[in-house]
Amino acid sequence: MKFEIMRDRLLDGLNDVTKAISSKTTIPILTGIKIDVTDNGVLLTGSDADITIQTFIPAEEDGNQIINIVETGSIVLQARMFNEIVRKLPTNDVEIEVKNELQTHIRSGKTEFHLIGSDASEYPLLPEISTENRFEIPADLLKSVIRETVFAVAASESRPVLTGVNWNIENDELICVATDSHRLARRKVKLENLPNGIESIVIPGKSLNELNKILGETSNPVEITMSNQQILFKTDHVLFFSRLLEGNYPDTSRLIPNEFKTNIKLDGKTFLQAIDRASLVAREDRNNVVRFETLEDDAVKISSNSPEIGKVEEQIPVESIEGEELVISFSAKYMMEALKAIHGQDVIIQFTGAMRPFILRSVHDDSILQLILPVRTY
């Protein structure tokens, strides 16, 4: 194996695939990056067994030569070390050569590194995904969908399926739901050409967070291919594979109330800042609970009390209050995360009494719904 490549292009590729590599892996070869050199270019692969990221650097692009391929072949190099070496090389021309099976030479200017690689044939094979169930979504829309749901997955592994986001395909809609059983986030997206072979999958929250870091804020399409065990997200040069979570995701639709006793419209940003302040006192207690109370003249009172620290109290004006008076307590953290997901637009909060779950959504847009269970205080 031997090729010459521009350092900057190699670095870009390494930046993508290293995101999949975990130093905590129990499979030693997965601390490495697999390099496959073919006649068409160089394929880099990084994986932590759950997530696999591949990026392909073509030998030629728009008629310009990017890589000079002298001899094809494969090798696995320790990821952290290889990355840092490439980053610190003295010139933009890099030559990588493997001799005597695993002896790898990295040359640039008058610098030469010798590393001992690992046998690429020992690197785990990627699962095959049939191209049957496939659809497209713009990258920036996919990023929004991720950000608006993934924060609500369960952190604990006590019900593993809740650590993922449930994606459901119903007719022409993708419905994404996450819940940790104390709150729920739901995002609906209308899309064309959705497949009908697979109805429901659960994608690990961790995978979606990593995918979000890799996707750019562009409207370029991301091609999504689903199977029962794996999902593949494909952009221009990056392939992002994630395993799926097993087990049945609970039916959450009947949790969402559809009759309400108190409806409050307010400015999400002002409300978020007030909750953030109240949380300074609230979070010193274990539960991070704030109290919310309707007042007359379209105002609400937010307060919190921690016997050891002190208390906070504040009134904010709201646009309108319809229905019954209300005193309710909830987690400041959940409320802040829900408000951030709705992007501080005009928000409507709909309550069904102090002991029942309540929902938040944008006044203008029904596609994002956030649900929070109140906290009982005595």
Place this chain on the structure above:
Amino acid sequence: MKFEIMRDRLLDGLNDVTKAISSKTTIPILTGIKIDVTDNGVLLTGSDADITIQTFIPAEEDGNQIINIVETGSIVLQARMFNEIVRKLPTNDVEIEVKNELQTHIRSGKTEFHLIGSDASEYPLLPEISTENRFEIPADLLKSVIRETVFAVAASESRPVLTGVNWNIENDELICVATDSHRLARRKVKLENLPNGIESIVIPGKSLNELNKILGETSNPVEITMSNQQILFKTDHVLFFSRLLEGNYPDTSRLIPNEFKTNIKLDGKTFLQAIDRASLVAREDRNNVVRFETLEDDAVKISSNSPEIGKVEEQIPVESIEGEELVISFSAKYMMEALKAIHGQDVIIQFTGAMRPFILRSVHDDSILQLILPVRTY
């Protein structure tokens, strides 16, 4: 106690004094910030017992009222909480009032926090420093002096006095020395009006690092007042007190060689990058050792070898080599830190054989000297 203040000014002051506060303190009241309100303004104090930082916010500045003082008094408020509350207040007008001894009310807009403060009379008193031994130094020069020496202090407490930087006053020169007994950094500064009452003090490295963060890159003078136990650095609004280390600092002057067998002039920046690359392999071994070898035709070879990882080898051109051929090994970390302290100018390295300490300095400037002990390799 009661006053109204602009939030931004209060925040600036809090930013300075919180740098002294450590969450690891064993003295509970030192997790707090002391607020003293007098007729002239507000004095904020933070301390971890070793370092104390004070900042004074005047009631009036350039004819503008900054603080409206209603009632004088003092209180101690939990630093982290107070800081975050002030940062998140809804308006730029803040009112702080203490009622019933320790009950503190912080008001802004329609937000009100109630905190329980601590009794200011329980806050440790600052030591008095006589104004006798006093001199001035521009802030940017003081920052350079700190950065060029403090990295070389000992990290371990086995010889406590070596965790500080020794400041010596000799005639019209301030001589600053730090060593961990494997390498040494020395910076000389010519200054006018140096005091003659105190010849040698040792300032904790940690204090100098914190001071460096507070000082701005300006040529404004910093007034320095020394006693046998304390040093005070005074800028426009900030007073920075540090306790001094006890014990005799070793006489380091006789460690510095003055006869040399090999003199090498080179570009500090090129050399630093080459050592940085070699260190990628070297640091995987416990000692982080690189090998340095003179070649013919004004070049040197830098190499490192780690049985588990691999090796690296590189040649760099130098400006000149005078004297004997040389093969020597040293810590890559020490070499990089020394080169950074000399700021990548034209550097001269002077050796007295492979087993003896060697020195680095700028070709143009004698005020910074770095000394490194080589590592014996077999």
